[in-house]
Amino acid sequence: MKIIKSIKKIQQILAKERLKGRSIGFVPTMGALHEGHLSLIRQARRENDIVVVSIFVNPTQFGPKEDFKKYPRNFKKDALLCEKCGVDFIFYPDAKAMYPKGYKTYVNVEDLGNVLCGKSRPGHFKGVATVVTKLFNIIGPDLAYFGSKDAQQAIIIKRMVEDLNMPLKIKVMPTVREKDGLAMSSRNIYLNKKERKAATALFHSLKAAEKFIKKGEKDAGKIIHLMRRMIQEAQPKKIDYIEIVDAQSLLPVKKIKGKVLIALAVWFGKARLIDNIIVHG
Numbered sequence: 001m002k003i004i005k006s007i008k009k010i011q012q013i014l015a016k017e018r019l020k021g022r023s024i025g026f027v028p029t030m031g032a033l034h035e036g037h038l039s040l041i042r043q044a045r046r047e048n049d050i051v052v053v054s055i056f057v058n059p060t061q062f063g064p065k066e067d068f069k070k071y072p073r074n075f076k077k078d079a080l081l082c083e084k085c086g087v088d089f090i091f092y093p094d095a096k097a098m099y100p101k102g103y104k105t106y107v108n109v110e111d112l113g114n115v116l117c118g119k120s121r122p123g124h125f126k127g128v129a130t131v132v133t134k135l136f137n138i139i140g141p142d143l144a145y146f147g148s149k150d151a152q153q154a155i156i157i158k159r160m161v162e163d164l165n166m167p168l169k170i171k172v173m174p175t176v177r178e179k180d181g182l183a184m185s186s187r188n189i190y191l192n193k194k195e196r197k198a199a200t201a202l203f204h205s206l207k208a209a210e211k212f213i214k215k216g217e218k219d220a221g222k223i224i225h226l227m228r229r230m231i232q233e234a235q236p237k238k239i240d241y242i243e244i245v246d247a248q249s250l251l252p253v254k255k256i257k258g259k260v261l262i263a264l265a266v267w268f269g270k271a272r273l274i275d276n277i278i279v280h281g
């Protein structure tokens with residue numbers, strides 16, 4: 001496994017691999033790797049000749065009051081995990097190389113980036129779409145892998161790839177959960193013991209919503225009310241949102257019909273946790 005920091009160098013190396021006819025699978029990450037990331041890397045390993053993982057805590061997707069500085073960073077551990085999973089190259093650029101002085105270009109996927117997480121994190125998805133575009137241009141993957149926990153991100157990236165005719169396929173893999181249901185996230189380390197236990201209410205509320213719908217409930221308002229009550233019992237710091245939206249347009253639905261995304265963001269202590277499920281009504 002090679003660790004490459006230079007944009008030019010990784011482009012040259014991968015151009016040679018492509019000339020040899022080798023396919024490239026790419027897993028973009030911000031590091032602090034957990035089983036969720038590793039499941040994407042393993043899938044990439046199974047499906048491609050060359051596997052590239054990027055580790056870059058992207059400043060443009062954090063708001064001024066968000067956790068950019070505190071975001072967990074443990075490159076040595078991440079590199080060991082990548083090596084174990086059979087990664088060929090880690091792309092590990094620094095912020096100055098990605099956003100040099102005079103940087104002016106951003107990618108904005110309209111509407112989809114302004115709802116759900118985009119409402120409370122203005123500019124977040126513009127930062128994500130921009131860095132992912134840059135990474136796709138640098139790596140030139142055939143396949144790129146994203147997790148379902150960040151459902152809105154995956155939908156936005158898919159839209160962007162289609163709209164901008166980017167020559168690659170996006171694969172979205174299932175959320176990996178702890179034994180008690182909590183979705184794996186790099187931010188779970190912010191939770192103390194009590195918060196960690198309480199946070200399982202998120203998954204339980206999603207499962208309850210799913211059960212309610214499977215039994216025939218169609219009223220999105222009623223389902224959200226039930227979820228809110230369950231989550232409030234766990235005494236979170238703040239419920240950011242609980243929404244039921246169309247799984248493609250991300251527009252809120254009143255009556256459950258077809259494929260819906262039930263998504264939430266809730267603060268427990270210093271951690272803003274997100275989770276979701278897709279249900280067919």
Ligand code: PAF
Binds near residue numbers: 028030058061131132
């Ligand atoms: O999901 C993430 O970790 C990030 O948003 C991504 C896709 C690596 C872009 O910085």
